[in-house]
Amino acid sequence: MNDEIRLMPLGEALDRARKLAGELEHRFGGELAAATTEIELRAAHAKVKSGFKAVFDAMKGGRKDLMQSAGELVNASRDRLSTTFQTRLLEISDATTLADLRARPFDLTLPARLPFGSSRGHAHPILQVRDELLEIFRDLGFQSVSGPEIELEKNNFTKLAFPPDHPATDMQDTFWLGPGLLLRTHTSNVQAREMSTRKPPMAIVSAGAVYRRDDDVTHSPMFHQLECFLVDEHVSFAELKGVLSAFAARLFGPGTAVRFRPSYFPFVEPGAEVDVGCPFCSDTDTTRAACRVCKGTGWIEIGGSGMIHPDVFRQCGLDPDQLTGFAFGMGIDRMAMIKYGIPNIRTMFENDPRFLAQF
Ligand code: DAH
16 A cells, blocks of 8 residues: 555645654554563564655655655654654663662672671781780880891891701702792891891891791691891890790790700801790699690790801891890791690681681
């Protein structure tokens, strides 16, 4: 029937085109408005295109004036539908987003619910112990400084009077990063650095991560140490014992015993291991024999110590005839294990929230 348009006289053809366009506009306008999903809307829009194509086809080949006037009319209807389509597309997309948000099974405004009963995050147990130790030494008058974990061989070994072939420098024990460069194996590197750059007197404490090629239940390739040292004129072993006794009293309770056992470290002379009296058991109440922390010995080893070796002073550009000093180092992870009764060092680095939430 549309074929007739191109054969009609102009007035009649215009009426016919207007009528057809009006019908299409009415029908498709309704369909576009009724669409509730983007798929439905696009399907309706596809019909608009084919419906109008049929009308244009019916005019094609007719007179030029007919094509122009009727074409404008039909185009106007099609453009209005196009606008309806665009508007509806936005409405549907907004409605979809809103429905999606409303349909979520959780309330975005609720405070976070954490697993394992802990309501807030907190510092790792090792950092808690580190801070506790640093605070004790700061209270005793030591200044806390930090040192790098990537270190020169010079500061980690040479200036601390390690002979070049010392076993600690072996590939088996040290993570070498390149010639002369390594991951520090102890926090004693801070001694070399500070003594090379400061003027005595100096009282320094430093704590941080250190690295060794070690991996079993009591050793981790990354662990933590604290280093403390004092350099001045007339510093004696008595001061070393005094500082360690004050430290042990603060950490484990008043009257905690401190003892030294002779030992060797290249950077001290004399050198000694430091033990503290086990705070978890006692002879008098017979808990000692079964104590798992000190294994019945009554003593817990906490670190190494000694009087700074004259060679270390020389290597750092200081005069060993004028100065003396003490130094000691202790394992922080070991302190944390003792304090919290943790049997395996690795649990501290696995970041299992069931473990961490206990501290
Ligand atoms: N740096 C030693 C280690 O990692 C610990 C140590 C021993 C530090 C004796 C000292 C010291 O300052 O005097 O095993």
